Amino acid sequence: MDTRYTSTAIVLHWLVALLIFAAFPLGFYMHDLPLSPTKLHLYSYHKWLGVTVLFLLAIRLAWRGTHRPPALPDSIPAWQQAASHIVHWGLYVLMLAVPLSGWLMSSAKGFQTVWFGVLPLPDLVGKDKALGEALSLVHTGLNYVLLALVVLHVAAAMKHRVIDRDDIVSRMLPKGGRS
Amino acid sequence: MMRMVFLLTAWLLAPVAQAATFNQFLPAESRLTFDYQQMGVNLDGKFNRFQAQLNFDPARLAVAQARIDVDLASIDTGSEEGNDAVVGKPWFNVKDFPAASFVSTGVKPLGNGRYEVSGKLSIKGRSVPVTASATFQSSGNRGVFDGSFTIKRLDYAIGEGEWADLGTVANGIQVHFHFVVTAAPSKK
Numbered sequence: 040m041d042t043r044y045t046s047t048a049i050v051l052h053w054l055v056a057l058l059i060f061a062a063f064p065l066g067f068y069m070h071d072l073p074l075s076p077t078k079l080h081l082y083s084y085h086k087w088l089g090v091t092v093l094f095l096l097a098i099r100l101a102w103r104g105t106h107r108p109p110a111l112p113d114s115i116p117a118w119q120q121a122a123s124h125i126v127h128w129g130l131y132v133l134m135l136a137v138p139l140s141g142w143l144m145s146s147a148k149g150f151q152t153v154w155f156g157v158l159p160l161p162d163l164v165g166k167d168k169a170l171g172e173a174l175s176l177v178h179t180g181l182n183y184v185l186l187a188l189v190v191l192h193v194a195a196a197m198k199h200r201v202i203d204r205d206d207i208v209s210r211m212l213p214k215g216g217r218s
Numbered sequence: 219m220m221r222m223v224f225l226l227t228a229w230l231l232a233p234v235a236q237a238a239t240f241n242q243f244l245p246a247e248s249r250l251t252f253d254y255q256q257m258g259v260n261l262d263g264k265f266n267r268f269q270a271q272l273n274f275d276p277a278r279l280a281v282a283q284a285r286i287d288v289d290l291a292s293i294d295t296g297s298e299e300g301n302d303a304v305v306g307k308p309w310f311n312v313k314d315f316p317a318a319s320f321v322s323t324g325v326k327p328l329g330n331g332r333y334e335v336s337g338k339l340s341i342k343g344r345s346v347p348v349t350a351s352a353t354f355q356s357s358g359n360r361g362v363f364d365g366s367f368t369i370k371r372l373d374y375a376i377g378e379g380e381w382a383d384l385g386t387v388a389n390g391i392q393v394h395f396h397f398v399v400t401a402a403p404s405k406k
Contacts, residue, residue: 074303076386083257149261149296156258166296 042109043210052101052211055092055134059189062088063182066141084154086145089138090154096134109210126191133185140178147171240361240399247398250288255388261304270397272334274361276324276354279314284322284335286395291316293340308378315342323347331355335365341374350395359401366394 044052069081083182111120145152146162148171153159164170199207251264276280284311290310295301301320305312322337325376338350352365371377377387 074299076380076383079257079386151259153258159259 042206044053044108045102045106047074047102048099048106048108049211049213050078051102052094055095055099058088058092058095059134062092063186086141086152087155089141090152090160092134093142094140095140096107099134100131111207113205114207115206123195126188126195129188130185130192133188137181137185140174140181144174144178147174156189175197220362225237238280238360238401239273239275240356240401241271241273241352242400242402243272244400245269249394249396251396253394257386263294263295265289265292265295266294270399272397272399274363274399276356279325279327279333282322282325284320284337286320288318288320289316290318290341294320307383309376311342320348333365339345339369339374341376344374346373349391352395356401361401363395363397363399365394368392 061070065085065088069078069085072078072081094190111123115123142152143164146164147167149166151159151162196208199205238282248268248270249264250268251262253260253262255261265288268286270284270286272282272284273313274284291305291308293301293304294305304310307313311317318339318341320337320339322335324336326334326336328334328351333354334351335350335352337348337350338345346369348369350365350367350368352363355362355364367392371387371391372382372384372389375392382388
C-alpha cells in the first residue's frame, strides 16, 4: 500500500502553498498604500495569484477525486485523524472561497479581473458599491480563517516532525526529504 | 422699392431657415464619457459638468460651430480613490487648469447623417487637433449628436512622472459624447 502522496499531489500542494504565502502578505500590504502605479501593479499580481490558486484548486480536487490519498496510520488517535480531515477540507473550502470572494469583490467595485492581463474573467456580479464593501469584509474575514487554518496545519506538521518524530510529513515531501 | 420687398421677404423667411439651426444645448440630457485601460483592464468614466455653445444647421455646414467646455473636477473615474487622484497635479491639475475645451475648426459631411468634426482640444495648457466622427439625428426641433474620438493622454501630459508609464494606464483614451440640442425659435 502506498504510504506517500503522488508526485502530482506533492507538486500541487507546494505550488499552492507558495502562491498563498505570496498572495496573503501582498494583500495585507497593498490595501493601505496610497494610489500609485506600484499599487495598481501589486493589486493585479495579487489577483493573478488568487485566480491561479483557484485554477490549481480545480486540478487538485480533480486529482484527489481520482487518486485516494494515503490513509493515516492507526497509531494516530481517532480525534487527531478527524481533526486533520476537518482542517484539510476547511483549507479546500477556503482555497475556493478566498479567491472567489476576491474576484466577486473586484467585479462589484467595478474592476474586472483579467488573468495575467490577458484573460478576462466574467463579472459574476455588476458594479455595486455596497456589495463591494460587503465583499471586502467577507474577503478579509475569510483570510483570517485561512490564516488560522494554515497555522493549525503547519503546527500539526511540526508536531509530527519534531515531537512525534513520525513519517506523516515526509509523505508530502519530495522523495529526498524522507526521514 | 424692389430692394425693400426683397429684404422684407428675406426677413419673413428668416425664421424658417433659423428653425433648422440647432443652438441650444441641453446638458442634463447629454453625456460625456470615456474608456481607458488600466493594467489591461477596460474601465470607463464620465464627466458630470460640461457646457456647449453650438450652431449647427445641416444645410449650412460651412458656418457650423461648436465650443465645448468641460469642468474637469466633475470627473468620475469609477472609484473614489481614482477621483481623488486624477484631479491632482500629475493628472489634470485642476487647480491650475480647471477646464478642458474643444473648439471646432470645421465640419465635413460623410453622408447618411454622419459628420467629421475637426477642432482643437485644449487640456492642461496644451492644444492638439482632434477629429471626431459623429452622427446627427433630429426630429422636429430636437437633435442628437453621437460620436467619439481617441486622444493620447501623454499629448496633454495627463499622468506625469511615475504615471507616465503606459504599462499602468494606456495612452489611448476613447472619448464618447452624446449631446442633445434643440433649435431655438428665432428671437427676432
